[in-house]
Amino acid sequence: MIDGFLALYLFMLAAFTGHEIIARVPVILHTPLMSGSNFVHGIVLIGAMVALGEATTPTEQVIGFIGVFLGAGNAAGGYVVTERMLEMFKSSKKTENKP
Amino acid sequence: MNSAQVISYLIQASYFIAAVLLIMGIKRMSSPVTARSGIQWAGVGVLVAVIATFFHHGGAHGIFIENAALIFVAIAISTVIAWYSGKRVAMTAMPQMVALYNGMGGGSAAAIGASALLGFAAIANAPRFVPGMPAVNPSQIVLAVIGALIGSISFTGSLIAFAKLQGWMDKTFRFSGQQLVNGLCFLAAVVLGAMVVLHPQTQTIVLFFAAALLFGILMTLPIGGADMPVVISLYNAFTGLAVGFEGYVQGNIALIIAGIVVGAAGTLLTRLMAKAMNRSISNVLFSNFGSGGGAAQEISGSLKPIEADDAASLLYMAEKIIIVPGYGMAVAQAQHKIWELSKNLIDRGKSVKFAIHPVAGRMPGHMNVLLAEAGVPYDLIADMDDVNPEFPNCDVAIVIGANDVVNPVAKTDKSSPIYGMPILDVAKAKQVIVIKRGKGTGFAGIENALFYQDNCRMLYADGQAAASGLIAGLKAVDGGGGH
Numbered sequence: 001m002i003d004g005f006l007a008l009y010l011f012m013l014a015a016f017t018g019h020e021i022i023a024r025v026p027v028i029l030h031t032p033l034m035s036g037s038n039f040v041h042g043i044v045l046i047g048a049m050v051a052l053g054e055a056t057t058p059t060e061q062v063i064g065f066i067g068v069f070l071g072a073g074n075a076a077g078g079y080v081v082t083e084r085m086l087e088m089f090k091s092s093k094k095t096e097n098k099p
Numbered sequence: 100m101n102s103a104q105v106i107s108y109l110i111q112a113s114y115f116i117a118a119v120l121l122i123m124g125i126k127r128m129s130s131p132v133t134a135r136s137g138i139q140w141a142g143v144g145v146l147v148a149v150i151a152t153f154f155h156h157g158g159a160h161g162i163f164i165e166n167a168a169l170i171f172v173a174i175a176i177s178t179v180i181a182w183y184s185g186k187r188v189a190m191t192a193m194p195q196m197v198a199l200y201n202g203m204g205g206g207s208a209a210a211i212g213a214s215a216l217l218g219f220a221a222i223a224n225a226p227r228f229v230p231g232m233p234a235v236n237p238s239q240i241v242l243a244v245i246g247a248l249i250g251s252i253s254f255t256g257s258l259i260a261f262a263k264l265q266g267w268m269d270k271t272f273r274f275s276g277q278q279l280v281n282g283l284c285f286l287a288a289v290v291l292g293a294m295v296v297l298h299p300q301t302q303t304i305v306l307f308f309a310a311a312l313l314f315g316i317l318m319t320l321p322i323g324g325a326d327m328p329v330v331i332s333l334y335n336a337f338t339g340l341a342v343g344f345e346g347y348v349q350g351n352i353a354l355i356i357a358g359i360v361v362g363a364a365g366t367l368l369t370r371l372m373a374k375a376m377n378r379s380i381s382n383v384l385f386s387n388f389g390s391g392g393g394a395a396q397e398i399s400g401s402l403k404p405i406e407a408d409d410a411a412s413l414l415y416m417a418e419k420i421i422i423v424p425g426y427g428m429a430v431a432q433a434q435h436k437i438w439e440l441s442k443n444l445i446d447r448g449k450s451v452k453f454a455i456h457p458v459a460g461r462m463p464g465h466m467n468v469l470l471a472e473a474g475v476p477y478d479l480i481a482d483m484d485d486v487n488p489e490f491p492n493c494d495v496a497i498v499i500g501a502n503d504v505v506n507p508v509a510k511t512d513k514s515s516p517i518y519g520m521p522i523l524d525v526a527k528a529k530q531v532i533v534i535k536r537g538k539g540t541g542f543a544g545i546e547n548a549l550f551y552q553d554n555c556r557m558l559y560a561d562g563q564a565a566a567s568g569l570i571a572g573l574k575a576v577d578g579g580g581g582h
Contacts, residue, residue, distance in 0.1 A: 004238060007347055007355070014343070014356045017122060018363030022371075025129045030368060030464035035197050036128045036138055037364050038335050040121050042200075043145055043357040044207045044342040045174070046114075046152040047349055051214040052173070053155055053164035060214050061166065065173050067210030070254075072177035074204035074338075075149075079142050080185030081196050086128070086135040088190075088472045 035082040042075030106154050106162075113151035114353040120144030121357045125364070148353055149174075190472050191429045194462050195264035198331045201338050202257025205250045208341035208358075212247025213308060215348050219243070220299035239348050240299065244292040246344030248311045253337035255315030260331055263319075273321050278385065284314045318384065326383045328462045329372045333380065336365025375457035375521070400551035407565060410532050410558050411572020417494035417530070420444055421486065423454045423523055424466060427500020427535070433562030434473035437499060440566045441475070443573055453479055454486040454523050456504035487524045496528035498549075499562055500535075506547045517545060531555040534565040 025033055048071040052064025124141025127133040155164045164170065181200065188196050219235050262268040288310035294303050322330055339361030346354025373380050414420065422441065428434055441451045453475060459466040470480060481489075490496065498505055505525040509517045525531055526549050533550055535557060549555055558565050 010352070010355055011343070011359055014359035015363040018125075018339075018360035018365075019367050021125050021129055021360070022364040022367045026131070029129060029131060029134060030371070031193070031460075031462045031468050032134060032464070033125075033128050034332055034335060034365070034368055034462060035193070036141065037125060037339070037361045037368075038197050038201045038204070039138065039145075040125060040141055040357050041204050041335075041339045041342045041361045043117065043121065043148060043353055044204050044211070044338075044345070045145070046148045047211045047342070047345055047351055047354050048207045049149070049152045049164065049170050050155055050349055050351070051211045052166050052170050053152075054218075055166060055214060060217060061169065063210050063214045063217070064166070065169055067207045067214070068170055068173035069177045070203040070210065071207035072174040073181040074200050074207060075145055075181075076178040077181035077185045077196065077200035077203070079138065079145075080182055081188070081193060081200070082128075082138045083135075083142075084185070085190075085193065085468055086138055088468065 032082060032085045035078065035085060039075065039078030039082050042071065042078050045071035045075050047071070110151045110155060113147050114351065117144040117148035117151075118353045118356045120147070121353075122360060125360065190469055191426075191432075192265070193468070194328065194331060194460075194465065195261045197462070198257045198260040198264065198327075198334070201331065201335050202254050202261065205253030205257060205334065205338040205341055208250035208338060208345045209247050209254055209308070209311075211345040211349065212243045212250060212341075213304070215243045215345070216240070216247065216295060216299060216304050217301065220301055220304060223299045237296070240296050242344045243348045244295055244307070246341045246348065247308065248288060248292055249337045249344070250341030251308060251311035252315035252318065253334045253341060255312045256319040256337075257315075257331070257334045259316055259319035260327055260334065264327055277317075277321055281314070281317045284310060284317055288314050322383065326378075328458060328460075328465075329369060329378075329380065329383045331462065332365060332369040332372055333384075336362050336369055339363075339365050372458065372462075378520070400553070402550055402557050403555065405532065405556035405558050407558060407560070407568030408572045408575065410556065411569050412576055413495055413530055413532065413556075414444060414449075414497075414569065415447070415573060415576045417449060419450045419489075419492060419494050421452050421454050421490065421493045421496045421525075421528065423456075423496060423498045423501050423505060423525055424459065424470065425456075425499065425501025425504065426460050426466075427502070428562050429460065429466070429469045429500065431500065431536075431562030433499065433566055434469055434475075436563045436566035436570075438470075438473045438475050440570050440573075441479070443570055447573070451479065452481050452486065452489070454481055454483065454525075456483055456501070456523055457521075459501065459504060483521060483523055490524040490527040493528040495530045495532060496525045498525055498531060498533045499565070502547055503545065505549055506545065507552075508545065508548045511548070515545060525549060526552060526554075529554065532558055534558045534560060534562060536561055 048067030052068050055061045055064040120140050121144045124137045124144060127137030127140060153164055153167060154162060185196065219240055222235055288307065291303060291307035291310055295307050339358050343355050343358025343362055346358055369380060373383060428437060444451050453470060455466050467480060503517055505523050506517065507526045508515045509520045509522045512518060531554055533555060550557060
């Protein structure tokens with residue numbers, strides 16, 4: 001278990017990191033970045049896997065199954081849409097030379 | 100050190116690597132050059148963590164996690180559906196897909212909270228102390244409840260946002276005393292949450308989740324479509340926080356770091372967006388925007404239609420042209436035709452620029468994505484602050500599918516719901532051509548004073564048809580006496 005103050009420090013440092021990363025982003029990347037950060041919290045999937053892995057009663061298994069299902073959707077969907085968006089940004093750079 | 104300890108150690112190491120990859124991934128996504136590798140790094144991070152988790156507490160009945168088959172089936176079904184839908188969805192529908200996937204993440208965090216709380220209830224209500232029973236840290240219950248509350252709100256709220264943007268639902272849903280009902284629902288969720296903390300019991304937990312899920316729905320129902328980008332971004336931050344809190348409950352550092360980083364980044368992004376619309380977040384959530392200002396000033400003048408050929412002549416004579424695209428252009432899938440028109444104009448020696456309002460589209464930067472898809476180079480796309488001083492020198496401004504973001508009422512009419520919102524100063528251009536399908540109002544439901552100005556002409560047509568007409572018109576002028 002993570003100790004109380006250690007957790008607080010972790011929260012604080014992670015919050016600053018998140019703030020710093022976004023603060024310097026050009027507007028054109030806001031949408032892909034929102035989509036990308038949406039994918040990043042798809043890591044929730046591993047938490048749901050642990051919850052289902054430790055489930056013993058049928059109720060817990062149903063809840064765990066829903067959790068894993070939703071978490072996997074977050075991760076997979078978030079990845080695909082972000083990749084598709086960023087792919088276009090790459091291809092648009094090629095056309096930059098021939099206006 | 101026995102083999103179980105070695106495996107546990109390796110899993111922790113994988114989580115650490117995953118956390119590093121996720122943070123570096125977001126960092127790389129914040130620059131156009133490295134953005135694409137950023138999502139791939141983050142993807143590898145999640146993949147590593149998922150594979151490692153299959154070995155969590157393995158050993159008792161084999162090397163895999165308990166219920167491994169169930170877990171695998173859930174992941175397989177969900178991944179196939181999400182992957183397929185994500186690949187197929189049109190770029191214009193991206194915001195609602197982000198809302199949908201985000202809601203799923205929130206729901207997942209809420210499910211983690213639910214199973215943790217049910218576990219705590221089982222411990223608290225055990226008839227006697229069983230040796231080896233885990234002790235419950237009160238802060239764990241508190242954070243499990245807070246994470247579950249935020250996750251549940253994000254889950255149902257995002258689903259409503261998805262349904263609204265997808266057009267499955269009326270834009271707004273209001274009744275008198277709504278704010279009171281919403282407030283009571285939130286209060287009920289908080290009180291039930293406190294009761295769960297003080298005395299975890301299954302019935303209380305069920306009621307708590309019911310209240311939290313219901314509040315997510317009630318909170319999102321009255322919010323108008325124009326405000327949806329801010330709301331989606333807010334729920335994105337919510338899900339991040341919920342994931343972080345549930346990560347604490349499980350003692351999973353990867354969840355804490357990734358969740359809180361997204362929570363903080365999402366909160367900042369939400370504020371940036373709200374600022375671009377000149378509104379506070381609380382204003383977005385609790386005021387009835389988008390219902391149409393009943394007391395708005397009367398607009399004098401008339402709508403003056405123009406044919407594509409005449410509009411093409413105006414363009415032919417112009418030197419400096421600014422195109423203002425809005426979401427309507429993307430809905431009509433006209434961005435490719437508009438870029439073709441722009442190339443035609445550039446070939447004739449005109450200066451062409453695209454002016455983008457910060458909230459054009461359904462998310463900040465959404466319009467840039469849509470123009471990039473059509474192949475418009477970056478250097479032709481200008482932000483609001485850079486392009487606004489150029490409108491007085493602009494010969495022709497073409498407004499296509501944009502409405503509220505060019506409405507001068509935002510500067511002049513204090514009673515208007517969009518008063519104070521920064522707008523593109525299209526009204527100052529020498530000549531304005533508005534391409535529009537019909538006479539309807541914009542997303543905010545407000546009449547646009549720009550359309551009634553003397554220097555404004557309305558080209559009533561579908562976006563693609565209008566652009567084709569203008570291209571044909573230009574070529575006709577070329578052929579007949581253009582030289």
